[in-house]
Amino acid sequence: MLKYIARRVLLMIPTLFLVSVISFVIIQLPPGDYLTSVVAAMATTGDIMTQDRLDTLKAEYGLDQPVYVQYGKWMWNIVSRGHFGWSWHWNRPVTEMIADRLAITVILSLVTMVFTWVVALPIGVYSATHQYSKLDYLFTSISFVGLATPGFLLALVLIWISVAYFSQNVAGLFSPEFVDAPWSMARIVDMLKHIWVPVVILGTSGTAGLIRTMRGNLLDELHKPYVTTARAKGLEERRLLWKYPVRVAVNPFVSTIGWSLAGLFSGSTIVAVVLGLPTVGPLLLTALLAQDMYMAGSILFIISFLTVIGTLISDILLAWVDPRIRLEGER
Numbered sequence: 001m002l003k004y005i006a007r008r009v010l011l012m013i014p015t016l017f018l019v020s021v022i023s024f025v026i027i028q029l030p031p032g033d034y035l036t037s038v039v040a041a042m043a044t045t046g047d048i049m050t051q052d053r054l055d056t057l058k059a060e061y062g063l064d065q066p067v068y069v070q071y072g073k074w075m076w077n078i079v080s081r082g083h084f085g086w087s088w089h090w091n092r093p094v095t096e097m098i099a100d101r102l103a104i105t106v107i108l109s110l111v112t113m114v115f116t117w118v119v120a121l122p123i124g125v126y127s128a129t130h131q132y133s134k135l136d137y138l139f140t141s142i143s144f145v146g147l148a149t150p151g152f153l154l155a156l157v158l159i160w161i162s163v164a165y166f167s168q169n170v171a172g173l174f175s176p177e178f179v180d181a182p183w184s185m186a187r188i189v190d191m192l193k194h195i196w197v198p199v200v201i202l203g204t205s206g207t208a209g210l211i212r213t214m215r216g217n218l219l220d221e222l223h224k225p226y227v228t229t230a231r232a233k234g235l236e237e238r239r240l241l242w243k244y245p246v247r248v249a250v251n252p253f254v255s256t257i258g259w260s261l262a263g264l265f266s267g268s269t270i271v272a273v274v275l276g277l278p279t280v281g282p283l284l285l286t287a288l289l290a291q292d293m294y295m296a297g298s299i300l301f302i303i304s305f306l307t308v309i310g311t312l313i314s315d316i317l318l319a320w321v322d323p324r325i326r327l328e329g330e331r
Helices: 002-028 034-044 051-061 067-081 094-129 134-148 151-166 185-194 196-222 225-232 237-243 245-249 251-255 257-266 269-275 280-290 293-321
Strands: none
Touching: 002 067, 002 293, 034 051, 067 293, 094 134, 094 196, 094 245, 094 251, 094 280, 094 293, 134 196, 151 196, 151 269, 185 196, 196 245, 196 251, 196 269, 225 237, 237 245, 245 251, 251 293, 257 293, 269 280, 280 293
């Protein structure tokens, strides 16, 4: 186990290096750069930037240097000082911008993940053990609707219903008086009053998918010989169900941790934009549109790092949950 973990950790270094290079290059692919966006925005208001001023700003931002030089300086600052660069669009350090939204992003994503698991696991087990019952048909129908409905569309529908019929706006995570307030118990309580709406919207698709996956996997396990043998030996049905087939069928829950860990950082971008959530996702979208390469590159790099870490955690937990799985090198 330790050799496997050490090998995977060592492989993370070249993996993250390649990911950082690819991310940095992709951000540079669109024509122009951040100053191109600035010049275009000035042109819409009738302002014109002189070539001398443009050359001065390029030198100031380092845009007059080759891409590999820009990348080298960026990576050196990350490795040596933990500094992810300067956001041109917000004129603030990237680390500060991400830190401002990190707590809310992690809380929202973590609660959504817990909501998804708590709802999907018992419903999936019930549907499998009561196949073709009325509730099974009901849960199946709801699951298909949940899978087919995009999160941003569900968000728009809920906003319209809340405003049209209840004269309330469910967008955002805070009441107006707490939006820019410092963290306090009152602000936390206010967030808890609003957090259920984005949690339900963000968790609907994932819950529906895990219900279908859990039901299918458990149905497959319930018809295997080891379950029949355990029943023949007189093992209690509830104990048999949760100790053996459910433990094996729960693999998809564990295997998605790799993506869930990255989701804790980024959140759902489109839904966050629609609901006006102060998470990292909209920050990434704005940075990409403004070609703020250090902000966008840093967020993509952190997401990639968390994905790699999450995948390693998933592999280890899968080997612990499912005895049939053996890590490389084990016998």
